Amino acid sequence: MILVTGGAGFIGSNFVLNWLEKRNESVLVIDALTYAGNLENLKSVENNKGFSFQQADINDQTVIENLLSKNRPRAIIHFAAESHVDRSILGPEAFIQTNINGTFRLLSCSLRYFESLTAAEKSEFRFLHVSTDEVYGSLEPEDPPFSETTPYAPNSPYSASKAASDHLVRAWHHTHGLPVLTTNCSNNYGPFQFPEKLIPLTIANALQGKALPIYGNGLNIRDWLYVVDHCEGIAAVLASGQPGEVYNIGGWNEMTNIDIVRTICRLLDAKSPQTAKAAGGRHENLIQFVKDRPGHDKRYAINATKIFNTLGWKPKETFESGIHKTIDWYLANNDWVQHVQSGDYKNWINKQYASRSA
Ligand code: NAD
Numbered sequence: 001m002i003l004v005t006g007g008a009g010f011i012g013s014n015f016v017l018n019w020l021e022k023r024n025e026s027v028l029v030i031d032a033l034t035y036a037g038n039l040e041n042l043k044s045v046e047n048n049k050g051f052s053f054q055q056a057d058i059n060d061q062t063v064i065e066n067l068l069s070k071n072r073p074r075a076i077i078h079f080a081a082e083s084h085v086d087r088s089i090l091g092p093e094a095f096i097q098t099n100i101n102g103t104f105r106l107l108s109c110s111l112r113y114f115e116s117l118t119a120a121e122k123s124e125f126r127f128l129h130v131s132t133d134e135v136y137g138s139l140e141p142e143d144p145p146f147s148e149t150t151p152y153a154p155n156s157p158y159s160a161s162k163a164a165s166d167h168l169v170r171a172w173h174h175t176h177g178l179p180v181l182t183t184n185c186s187n188n189y190g191p192f193q194f195p196e197k198l199i200p201l202t203i204a205n206a207l208q209g210k211a212l213p214i215y216g217n218g219l220n221i222r223d224w225l226y227v228v229d230h231c232e233g234i235a236a237v238l239a240s241g242q243p244g245e246v247y248n249i250g251g252w253n254e255m256t257n258i259d260i261v262r263t264i265c266r267l268l269d270a271k272s273p274q275t276a277k278a279a280g281g282r283h284e285n286l287i288q289f290v291k292d293r294p295g296h297d298k299r300y301a302i303n304a305t306k307i308f309n310t311l312g313w314k315p316k317e318t319f320e321s322g323i324h325k326t327i328d329w330y331l332a333n334n335d336w337v338q339h340v341q342s343g344d345y346k347n348w349i350n351k352q353y354a355s356r357s358a
């Protein structure tokens with residue numbers, strides 16, 4: 001079996017659903033169920049014999065050690081993290097706790113568990129650390145995309161905490177021989193993404209007739225990848241990646257934020273004519289340019305040549321096909337959106353956007 005941390009979040013839950021659909025191997029999810037963790041994401045597999053769930057914090061070493069020795073996974077896929085840049089600006093503490101301390105504690109438990117394995121089990125074991133392209137900093141328009149050898153230059157509390165966790169993972173390999181794999185991926189989008197990130201926020205707000213906030217001039221660039229493609233990239237690295245190696249995963253799809261939002265509006269005009277009408281004919285009328293994010297990275301772009309050349313992975317979805325699937329999922333899952341928008345979500349939106357008037 002494999003153990004997945006953060007498997008009730010956006011990418012983790014997509015990974016678990018995709019894994020159980022395509023592979024004949026059990027999954028144990030451990031997740032602290034923070035605001036971003038949602039068991040509804042895993043509802044379709046709750047009765048699957050190969051699926052089990054344990055609510056736990058990766059900082060709780062006693063619980064993690066017990067889970068490892070009891071379940072004896074052949075791999076740990078580490079997604080658990082605080083993941084939203086804007087939250088890391090307003091409240092960095094949780095990012096240090098989970099992304100740095102939590103990864104350290106998980107590595108410590110994993111190493112102790114690894115050392116208890118037989119030689120044959122050791123040769124199979126992998127610790128796969130899921131990270132981000134944001135650790136490489138920000139690109140100028142003419143710069144080449146990030147490769148695995150681009151020096152680290154994180155700019156936000158989020159990316160700094162992920163960079164720290166990447167370094168810890170690297171050190172546990174070099175010093176202690178833990179067979180680690182690290183993936184650094186570009187921006188994901190798709191089903192089950194919490195509507196605090198650009199794409200699901202835009203879809204949810206447009207359907208609710210709310211403003212579509214664009215930071216600064218909207219010309220910041222991200223490299224967007226459909227989440228299931230990311231999950232398949234991780235599975236490819238787990239299956240055939242070399243321990244100690246880093247693999248960049250990206251969509252070969254750089255787009256400005258304003259183009260992303262306009263594309264979503266255009267597609268929603270056709271898919272949801274009644275909300276377009278309510279917005280004065282076009283969802284684009286809801287766009288509002290607001291105060292920029294402090295330290296806003298200009299451009300991210302991934303060179304995903306290594307993972308293609310060595311493991312044969314490349315994205316299957318184009319942005320066009322992926323964004324259609326994503327919008328259709330949000331249109332069909334309004335209950336999910338309503339549930340995650342109740343309670344604490346409102347407090348976040350007030351705190352985050354009140355001081356950002358147009
Ligand atoms: P998410 O915020 O949607 O989910 C994070 C999950 O981790 C949640 O289920 C949460 O409950 C859980 N969690 C948080 N703190 C925990 C703790 N202390 N112990 C146990 N569980 C805890 O995040 P996501 O977007 O799914 O990202 C998953 C991973 O992928 C993160 O490591 C992130 O840095 C990385 N990543 C994300 C993107 C992206 O575009 N979203 C891109 C590249 C890499």
Ligand code: TYD
Nearest residue numbers: 085187196197198199213214215220222257
């Ligand atoms: P986000 O989805 O938060 O991901 P990240 O910051 O990790 O790249 O943001 C994507 C881009 O969209 C980023 O340049 C910030 C911008 N953005 C907005 O313009 N408005 C918003 O309301 C949000 C949440 C993000």
